[in-house]
Amino acid sequence: MINMYNSGLSIVRYLAKSNIIVQGRYASQALPQLSSEKYDVKRKNFGTVQAADINYFKSILSEQRVVTDESDVLPFNIDWIKNCRGQSKVVLKPKTTEEVSKILAYCNEKRLAVCPQGGNTGLVGGSVPVFDEIVLSFMLMNKIISLDEISGALVCEAGCILENVDNYVRNHNLIMPLDLGAKGTCHVGGNVSTNAGGLRLLRYGNLHGSLLGIEAVKADGTVIDCLRSLKKDNTGYHLKHLFVGSEGTLGIVTKLAIHCPVLPKAVTVGFFGLENFDNVLKLFKSAKSSLGEILSAYEMMDNESIRGTLRNMKLTSPIPEYPFYVLMETHGSDADHDTEKVNRFLSKEMDTGLILNGTVATEPGKIQAIWKIRESIPAACMMDGYVFCYDVSLPLANYYQLVPMLRERLGSNASVIGFGHIGDGNIHINVTISDFDKEVLGVLEPFIFEEVSKLQGSVSAEHGIGFRKPQYIHYSKDRSALGLMRDLKTLMDPNGILNPYKVLPDDV
Ligand SMILES: Cc1cc2nc3c(=O)[nH]c(=O)nc-3n(C[C@H](O)[C@H](O)[C@H](O)COP(=O)(O)OP(=O)(O)OC[C@H]3O[C@@H](n4cnc5c(N)ncnc54)[C@H](O)[C@@H]3O)c2cc1C
Known part of the structure; x- marks a missing residue:
């Protein structure tokens, strides 16, 4: 059964809002x-x-x-x-x-x-x-410097909050090329420094592609000016990429120029219940072929993710319980054309039985309510206790494999949930226990990273390495690559003052 919420195709302004963030942060006072x-x-x-x-x-x-x-x-x-x-x-x-x-x-x-x-x-x-x-x-470095409405090039300071910038460019018929649950709090400089992925990478690509230029400060105070807004600039080494994803260990991002795509005129969001994970993959293949260029997000959540989120965040699901859920979104320029495509896709996949039940929304409030369920998952986990948070890339055939493996390994003392950006092969696995326990940590790590490595995955798909993962980076980077990273660090920050204890392990 598909329930069509339809009150005219219009543009969505989903406000993930800091209340999600705040509830998570202050869930426990300890x-x-x-x-x-x-x-x-x-x-x-x-x-x-x-x-x-x-x-x-x-x-x-x-x-x-x-x-x-x-x-x-x-x-x-x-x-x-x-x-x-x-x-x-x-x-x-x-x-x-x-x-x-x-x-x-x-x-x-x-x-x-x-x-x-x-x-x-x-x-x-x-x-x-x-x-x-x-x-x-960087909270006070929050000025928007310029916007070229024709090219879509936005120049701003690093401390601008992603959602504020997105609101600003929406008033000029553009959107930011990235979107994530933390948008009400995270900074664009933080996004660049972590090479944040998010919910629509499937459609708009990653920040290495969207970032046009950067201004950064080296450890010795030298300002590196690569703040161009050009789409094409092949003049020597592409230095801006050094700062994308280097997590504040090579330099400080102070300003950036980013390409903003056009605001979609038509947005559709579907929330579907599915029988098993195999069907999640089959439906993804079908969505890519049926919806082509308008597919903007394809997110997967298991039953345990949704059940806990509805309970803890006091939200209501538009459909009953299923083993797996998919949140699918389209961004297009012609509402009639998109609706026709989406309807054809839905009726086909209801017939094949891949979609057991679902709801489709085109009205902003309804779209917002659906996204809120997906985006509240991390904060909802924190309300149950201490969360071990993993963010890995895996081949799609093995995407969900670790979740049942970990459930078996940990038994009933832990809750293990799997959700993520199927479109990018990126699964988030959150393991929640009542309080931090070193023994549980020992059961989880390095086991998870060993398994990811065996499957040729990445131990960090989008969150980075930070303080928690330098000792596991070798599962995804070989010694030659780590050696070059160390050389770059020594060149750019010889005294190691920038974000020590992060990203690079001491033994390379
Ligand atoms: C609810 C929730 C949902 C999330 N969803 C996603 C998601 O979908 N995709 C995703 O990729 N991440 C996600 N994240 C993780 C996080 O939001 C991103 O990593 C984000 O890009 C961090 O931005 P920030 O401004 O908060 O950076 P911070 O957390 O403050 O810093 C992150 C790193 O960048 C460095 N840094 C920050 N600013 C600068 C700067 N100006 N110059 C140099 N270094 C700097 C810091 O030293 C640190 O190493 C989520 C987090 C939450 C809480």
Whole structure:
């Protein structure tokens, strides 16, 4: 049965809204254990911030933008998923590239370590300090600089919140090329630094493709100006890519130019119930061939993901319970044309039995309600206890294989759910237990990464390596690649002050 919510095709403004983020962050009031103790890390030989350093920072930023009060600094020390807690004593809030440059030149000179922080929604502990690194927050670098409505080139500062930028370009008939559940909080600079993927990568590609130019600051304070808005620029090495996905370890992103696609005139979202995972894949193949260029998202959720999310977030599903669910979205330029295509696809797949039940929405409020179920999954998990969060790429044939394997390995003490971006071969596996337990960690890791490696997958599809995964990076990168990464790090940050303890393991 397909239930068609239809009140004219119109553009959706889905507000994931920070309430999702806030509910997750404050689900439990207990402070996470210090990362250094929990994961047994030794402090490296960096300088310690002194009163004279604070005075210097105040002289370039002003008093209010140097935060030292313990309770004000605390949220900058804890990551969104509450896995990690650092011990920083100071947060700096620059407003300009020049200020960032001065801060880094000084820190480099004094060997003071720095942890760059955007919206602090990262899920691998990269955005928070491990020891007393200085937090460099970009929350005040939030200006939109220019928009070329014809080419779609937007230039803005790194601390702009993704959702705010998206709202801005929507008023000019454009959209941001990426969208994720954390959009109400994450920064575009954080997105670039993590090479964030998100919900519509299937349609609009990754940030290596959308990013036109970048301005970044090296560890010694040198400003690298590659802030062009050109689609084509083959003048030597493509330096901007060094900063995409390097998680603040090679330089600080201060400004960026990004290509914004045209705002779709017609949006359709379907939410379907399916019998088994095999059918999820068969339906994906059929959706690609039937919907072609208008397919913009194809997300998979297992029953356990949806059941927990509906319960914890007090949401209602538009359809009854099924073993698997698919959320499918189209973005097109002609409502009649898209509706005809979608209807033909639906009636075919209802007949074949791939879709057992479903709902289709074209009205913004209904579309928003469907996306909200999918986007609330991470926050809903956190309301049940401590979450181990995995984000891996796997060949589609093996995409779901790890979920039943882990359920068997962990027994009834843990909840294991699988959901993700099927269109990109990227599954998120969240394992929830009541409290952090080192033994459970030992059962999960390195087992998960070994299995991913056997299947030729990637141990991090989109969240990055951060603090939590450097020791597992070798499962996806060989020694020669790691050696070149180390050479680049040494060249760009010889004193290692930028986001230490993250991304690169010590032994390469
Ligand atoms: C509910 C939820 C849903 C999510 N969904 C997705 C998803 O679909 N796809 C996805 O890819 N991720 C997703 N994430 C993870 C996260 O939102 C992304 O990694 C995001 O890009 C991080 O941006 P941020 O501004 O919060 O960066 P932060 O978390 O602050 O930082 C992330 C990393 O980037 C570095 N960094 C931040 N800003 C800068 C800068 N200006 N210069 C240099 N380095 C910097 C930090 O040091 C850190 O290493 C989700 C997270 C949540 C909580």
